[in-house]
Amino acid sequence: xxxxxxxxxxxxxxxxxxxxxxxxxxxxxxxxxxxxxxxxxxxxxxxxxxxxxxxxxxxxxxxxxxxxxxxxxxxxxxxxxxxxxxxxxxxxxxxxxxxxxxxxxxxxxxxxxxxxxxxxxxxxxxxxxxxxxxxxxxxxxxxxxxxxxxxxxxxxxxxxxxxxxxxxxxxxxxxxxxxxxxxxxxxxxxxxxxxxxxxxxxxxxxxxxxxxxxxxxxxxxxxxxxxxxxxxxxxxxxxxxxxxxxxxxxxxxxxxxxxxxxxxxxxxxxxxx
DNA sequence: ACGCCCACCTGGAGGC
DNA sequence: TGCCTCCAGGTGGGCG
Numbered sequence: 001x002x003x004x005x006x007x008x009x010x011x012x013x014x015x016x017x018x019x020x021x022x023x024x025x026x027x028x029x030x031x032x033x034x035x036x037x038x039x040x041x042x043x044x045x046x047x048x049x050x051x052x053x054x055x056x057x058x059x060x061x062x063x064x065x066x067x068x069x070x071x072x073x074x075x076x077x078x079x080x081x082x083x084x085x086x087x088x089x090x091x092x093x094x095x096x097x098x099x100x101x102x103x104x105x106x107x108x109x110x111x112x113x114x115x116x117x118x119x120x121x122x123x124x125x126x127x128x129x130x131x132x133x134x135x136x137x138x139x140x141x142x143x144x145x146x147x148x149x150x151x152x153x154x155x156x157x158x159x160x161x162x163x164x165x166x167x168x169x170x171x172x173x174x175x176x177x178x179x180x181x182x183x184x185x186x187x188x189x190x191x192x193x194x195x196x197x198x199x200x201x202x203x204x205x206x207x208x209x210x211x212x213x214x215x216x217x218x219x220x221x222x223x224x225x226x227x228x229x230x231x232x233x234x235x236x237x238x239x240x241x242x243x244x245x246x247x248x249x250x251x252x253x254x255x256x257x258x259x260x261x262x263x264x265x266x267x268x269x270x271x272x273x
Numbered sequence: 274a275c276g277c278c279c280a281c282c283t284g285g286a287g288g289c
Numbered sequence: 290t291g292c293c294t295c296c297a298g299g300t301g302g303g304c305g
């Protein structure tokens with residue numbers, strides 16, 4: 001599930017469910033996800049209040065009253081669910097073998113992190129600089145700091161395919177395999193095109209860079225809105241639509257699936273150049 | 274520095 | 290029914 005729009009939906013849900021509540025109890029069901037939890041993870045959470053839940057790229061950041069921040073990445077299959085604690089029940093709530101972390105809040109809300117593939121990540125940091133991925137992360141695509149100039153400068157001299165570059169979180173934060181395909185289709189650009197071709201050697205944006213920067217914003221904004229209304233938004237223009245007719249008006253192409261850097265890319269060879 | 278490959282892990286879908 | 294293969298929306302380490 002989780003690229004920027006889905007992570008943003010989770011952020012909104014978590015903020016509503018947890019903001020201002022104190023963490024009364026933390027239950028760790030295993031010692032690691034993709035990496036081990038900090039050894040003092042439980043004690044550094046317990047007793048502190050969740051002040052806000054923000055997002056950076058695909059990471060969630062819960063600011064705690066202790067001054068520390070709980071950092072969460074959902075990986076491929078991570079998900080949170082929240083429920084009210086049933087008062088006086090001594091039996092544990094229904095759980096699944098992939099419920100790895102259970103956080104009980106003073107408000108009576110129980111937040112459970114479930115992650116079958118365990119590609120997720122949880123850590124505690126004091127500042128954003130404490131975490132390598134955050135330090136190196138590119139601009140937020142929906143903010144003012146990301147535009148065609150930034151995109152073009154990052155493309156200078158790069159022989160990688162555009163699609164592959166879009167997955168690099170150091171270029172722009174939060175774009176994943178689905179929205180990379182979607183943005184390229186929206187921009188009318190081939191996913192196989194070398195990144196360097198959208199900028200001049202000096203790093204100035206060509207027409208394609210303006211189109212692509214704008215397309216990234218439009219596609220992600222729409223998905224954020226759609227996710228805010230209903231969780232599984234589900235309608236993509238090219239992703240998982242191999243052999244279907246290209247949805248672009250007046251285009252008669254057929255969507256193709258190719259593999260780039262080991263991942264599926266979907267595109268229309270007719271209208272994406 | 275760059276670009277490519279693969280490993281990390283489980284589960285679901287589809288073929289035989 | 291079962292067994293096998295392939296596929297999955299992310300990351301990062303290691304290699305040439």
